[in-house]
Amino acid sequence: MRASLAHVPQTLALGWQDDMPGLMGAARALIDNAGGLTAVQALAAGLPVVSHRPLPGHFAQGARRMAGLGLSDLAPDDATLLAALSRLTRSGTERDLRIARGRQFFHDEDEQLARLLAAAATGPHDTDGARGASSMDG
Numbered sequence: 001m002r003a004s005l006a007h008v009p010q011t012l013a014l015g016w017q018d019d020m021p022g023l024m025g026a027a028r029a030l031i032d033n034a035g036g037l038t039a040v041q042a043l044a045a046g047l048p049v050v051s052h053r054p055l056p057g058h059f060a061q062g063a064r065r066m067a068g069l070g071l072s073d074l075a076p077d078d079a080t081l082l083a084a085l086s087r088l089t090r091s092g093t094e095r096d097l098r099i100a101r102g103r104q105f106f107h108d109e110d111e112q113l114a115r116l117l118a119a120a121a122t123g124p125h126d127t128d129g130a131r132g133a134s135s136m137d138g
Helices: 020-026 037-045 058-068 078-089 093-104 108-122
Strands: 030-032 049-052 072-075
Touching: 020 037, 030 037, 037 049, 037 058, 037 093, 049 058, 049 078, 058 072, 072 078, 078 093
Parallel strands: 030 049, 049 072
Antiparallel strands: none
């Protein structure tokens, strides 16, 4: 991802970092490929999330779930990524609503956040262990 974004103006793609709160405070959006804890941290920090080509398995499932809940965008290709970033990094109603939606999950004694994390980490299962619908689908 770093190599493909190196030529994009006003874009800095970093490798492993230790100061996530500082970086999130300075950013306009998070591009994520896992739909996991970093994405949830971004929601708490008021940072819009775009999942770009998420990793297979539960990572992709978590990214789809977050997008389905209106918490993030899912960008399967570069054109969709750039369109999402254009919308979500520009000040205005869409950005404000996305930030508010993300922060909403940190109220009500973290019940909604716990459900989101559980769905992102394990995916919904029915009683025999097969993938199935969950109460978050409805």
